[in-house]
Amino acid sequence: MSGSLRYQNPELQDRLASNYVAGTLRGPARRRMETLMLDDSGLRNRVRQWEHKLQSLHHYTPELSPKKSTLNNILSAINGAADPMLENLKKKLGFYRWFSGLALTCALVLAVLVWAPVGQPPSAAINYVAVMKDSNAQPTMVVTLTQTGRVLALDMLAKPKLQNDQNLQLWAISKVDGSITSLGVIDVEKRIEKSLTKPQWGLIKDAEYLMVSVEAAGGASMPSNRIVSKGLCVKVEGWKTETG
Numbered sequence: 001m002s003g004s005l006r007y008q009n010p011e012l013q014d015r016l017a018s019n020y021v022a023g024t025l026r027g028p029a030r031r032r033m034e035t036l037m038l039d040d041s042g043l044r045n046r047v048r049q050w051e052h053k054l055q056s057l058h059h060y061t062p063e064l065s066p067k068k069s070t071l072n073n074i075l076s077a078i079n080g081a082a083d084p085m086l087e088n089l090k091k092k093l094g095f096y097r098w099f100s101g102l103a104l105t106c107a108l109v110l111a112v113l114v115w116a117p118v119g120q121p122p123s124a125a126i127n128y129v130a131v132m133k134d135s136n137a138q139p140t141m142v143v144t145l146t147q148t149g150r151v152l153a154l155d156m157l158a159k160p161k162l163q164n165d166q167n168l169q170l171w172a173i174s175k176v177d178g179s180i181t182s183l184g185v186i187d188v189e190k191r192i193e194k195s196l197t198k199p200q201w202g203l204i205k206d207a208e209y210l211m212v213s214v215e216a217a218g219g220a221s222m223p224s225n226r227i228v229s230k231g232l233c234v235k236v237e238g239w240k241t242e243t244g
Contacts, residue, residue, distance in 0.1 A: 007036055007043070017046035021054060022236055054234070129236050130210040132229035134158075140229045141212065143170075145204055150196040152183070152204075159188050160228045162214060169215045171223055172233070175208030185219040186212070207233040 006012065019025040020033050037044050125146065132141035140158040145151070160168065170183040181203050186192055196204070211230045213223040 007040070013043050013046050017043065017050045018236060020047055021050040024236075126236060128204055128233055130231040130233045132210065132212065132231035134229055135227075141231075143210055143231070143233075145196075147201070150198070150201045152194050152196055154186060154192040156188070156190055156192070159190075160214065162188060165217045167215050167217055167219055168212055168228070169219045169223065171211045171213065172203040172207040173209040173211060174203075174206050176206060180211075180223060182219065182221070183210075185215075204233065209233060 007016075016025065016033055016036075020030065025033055033043075037047065125148075126144045127147045128143075128145040130143040131139055132143060134140050138158070140156070140160075142155045142157065144153045144155075146153075154170070162168070167185045168188060169185050171180050172183055173180050183196070183200055183203065184194070186194075209230055210233050211223065212228050214226040214228055215224055
């Protein structure tokens with residue numbers, strides 16, 4: 001397939017557009033993308049669609065003034081023990097404490113995209129991200145999903161208090177009809193990883209939101225009114241640049 005025809009592939013165009021808007025398409029690949037957009041109205045439309053999708057975060061995210069320690073706690077939870085590279089990232093992102101809720105959410109998504117794959121093989125690239133927040137719009141959990149192996153990872157930034165006879169349960173809310181379906185009970189741990197079934201991965205692809213509720217031990221068929229965390233499920237499929 002010639003280079004020009006290759007870029008007409010709808011799936012490839014969507015990946016390029018999503019990474020261009022998220023800011024993870026960099027260097028020669030980003031310049032190539034900008035050249036392609038000059039003559040390809042379809043590609044420009046896909047970029048506008050992704051800009052609208054990420055901008056929609058603003059509608060659900062009221063402005064807030066996060067504590068100075070919030071970003072450090074989030075980065076520590078996502079990345080584990082500090083290292084020189086992480087400390088440098090913290091310094092560069094220090095100004096996020098002045099951001100609105102929208103900017104903070106986007107910053108967290110980008111932090112996951114840029115830093116979570118460090119030390120992992122390319123096949124472990126993240127495909128979906130949900131920054132989960134409580135009723136006060138404070139980030140409490142970050143969910144990342146990898147299509148390879150259908151792995152769901154949940155980093156708990158703030159552990160909710162539960163009774164001995166209570167569990168946390170994760171839910172997917174459909175963007176098509178608003179239906180709510182369980183993704184299972186989750187443990188109250190700093191980091192949780194679980195493999196999803198094919199039907200569950202289908203729920204992720206269809207989800208507008210992910211949500212966590214408090215339920216009686218063993219879980220429930222529908223969520224209770226005690227919702228502890230909720231966030232948009234954003235598709236952020238990776239893009240591999242070509243050499244030469």
